[in-house]
Amino acid sequence: MTDNDILAAFADIVYEVARIDASIVTPEKRFVDDFDIDSLSMVEIATAAEDKFGVSIPDSALSDLKTVGDAVAFIAKAGVAA
Amino acid sequence: MTTDHPRVLALGEYRPSRSVPNAELPAELEPDDAWIRERTGIAALRIAGDDETVVSMAGAASAKALATAGVDPADVDLVILASCTMPTQVPGGAARVARLAGAVTAGAFDINAACAGFCYGLSLAADAVRSGSARHVVVVGAEKLSDWTDWTDRRTAILFADGAGAAVVGGAAKPGIGPVIWGSDGRMAELIEIPLGGKLQMDGQAVFRWATTALADVARRACTAAGIPTEALAAVVPHQANLRIITALARQIGAANAVVADDIVDAGNTSSASVPLALSRLIADGRVRSGDPVLLLGFGAGLTWAGQVIEVP
Numbered sequence: 001m002t003d004n005d006i007l008a009a010f011a012d013i014v015y016e017v018a019r020i021d022a023s024i025v026t027p028e029k030r031f032v033d034d035f036d037i038d039s040l041s042m043v044e045i046a047t048a049a050e051d052k053f054g055v056s057i058p059d060s061a062l063s064d065l066k067t068v069g070d071a072v073a074f075i076a077k078a079g080v081a082a
Numbered sequence: 083m084t085t086d087h088p089r090v091l092a093l094g095e096y097r098p099s100r101s102v103p104n105a106e107l108p109a110e111l112e113p114d115d116a117w118i119r120e121r122t123g124i125a126a127l128r129i130a131g132d133d134e135t136v137v138s139m140a141g142a143a144s145a146k147a148l149a150t151a152g153v154d155p156a157d158v159d160l161v162i163l164a165s166c167t168m169p170t171q172v173p174g175g176a177a178r179v180a181r182l183a184g185a186v187t188a189g190a191f192d193i194n195a196a197c198a199g200f201c202y203g204l205s206l207a208a209d210a211v212r213s214g215s216a217r218h219v220v221v222v223g224a225e226k227l228s229d230w231t232d233w234t235d236r237r238t239a240i241l242f243a244d245g246a247g248a249a250v251v252g253g254a255a256k257p258g259i260g261p262v263i264w265g266s267d268g269r270m271a272e273l274i275e276i277p278l279g280g281k282l283q284m285d286g287q288a289v290f291r292w293a294t295t296a297l298a299d300v301a302r303r304a305c306t307a308a309g310i311p312t313e314a315l316a317a318v319v320p321h322q323a324n325l326r327i328i329t330a331l332a333r334q335i336g337a338a339n340a341v342v343a344d345d346i347v348d349a350g351n352t353s354s355a356s357v358p359l360a361l362s363r364l365i366a367d368g369r370v371r372s373g374d375p376v377l378l379l380g381f382g383a384g385l386t387w388a389g390q391v392i393e394v395p
Contacts, residue, residue: 040326043291059287
């Protein structure tokens with residue numbers, strides 16, 4: 001799965017949880033400042049991403065995922081490790 | 083006609099008279115109504131006064147449930163108080179609740195399964211009626227969480243509230259309480275706790291993750307055990323922890339035709355009282371009717387959980 005594939009699938013999750021149009025879910029966007037996504041929605045996004053990508057995204061890692069690009073990179077790395 | 087099938091005969095509730103809207107929470111919490119509503123669904127908390135105790139609220143709710151059921155308190159053989167906020171350890175509260183409800187010499191004991199307590203108690207009540215140990219059982223969830231709230235912690239103080247909800251369980255020709263699905267996981271005991279000498283603490287994010295990933299399976303199993311497809315449920319009554327947990331659970335279960343209890347909006351999170359309070363509200367508002375199958379699902383500190391399908395009295 002390329003980073004672009006991960007981004008596309010991840011954008012779908014962000015839309016499902018937070019109703020943010022997938023076309024504007026781009027790597028540089030910040031979850032809190034650009035999308036006003038709160039910590040509980042981040043948990044929902046993380047658990048949906050865990051199901052979709054077969055990776056583990058613990059709460060301890062969530063606070064470091066500031067941007068969409070951070071999340072995509074985390075998933076890509078976790079996926080390779082798994 | 084046999085009458086040994088346990089059934090909920092009536093509910094009773096006690097809501098503290100004081101309602102505290104988000105904006106009127108203590109100033110040091112910097113309460114922001116829109117922020118609180120968006121994250122929790124809560125608009126106001128019911129907070130008990132000095133004269134409203136766990137025991138007094140439980141007694142009042144129990145007496146109302148008995149009156150509505152038309153059951154003579156003298157015919158109650160057991161009173162179960164589910165609470166995790168009793169101010170003292172000894173004596174337990176159940177005997178005083180029994181006295182207040184008029185069931186003066188009924189068997190009485192307390193259980194603490196936190197927010198799952200009412201559903202645990204309801205299962206014990208059903209077993210007692212089924213086995214013949216009791217003709218009628220009062221099970222009541224009652225909490226005064228405001229006594230244990232850290233009023234300087236805006237992550238938790240905006241959530242917790244007070245109240246009591248009771249059910250009378252008795253024998254009927256037709257079964258009305260489905261098998262319980264219950265469990266616990268002490269590996270996550272520290273996620274919600276009142277440390278010795280301290281106030282209530284909660285890792286909200288971790289609890290949210292658990293509640294939105296682990297509990298749908300418990301709910302589905304309770305429906306399967308009762309032989310009720312989730313789409314046939316008339317209502318889903320989860321513990322009123324957070325409206326976002328409740329909404330996520332209802333969506334995951336696929337209870338497409340069910341009313342989803344939302345008593346939390348003006349009641350707050352009342353732990354063991356929340357399930358009977360929310361169901362009582364649905365009945366009072368005419369959102370469910372007698373005989374409707376509804377799913378009850380308690381979950382919370384321990385961690386503990388318990389769920390069952392019952393028929394609305």
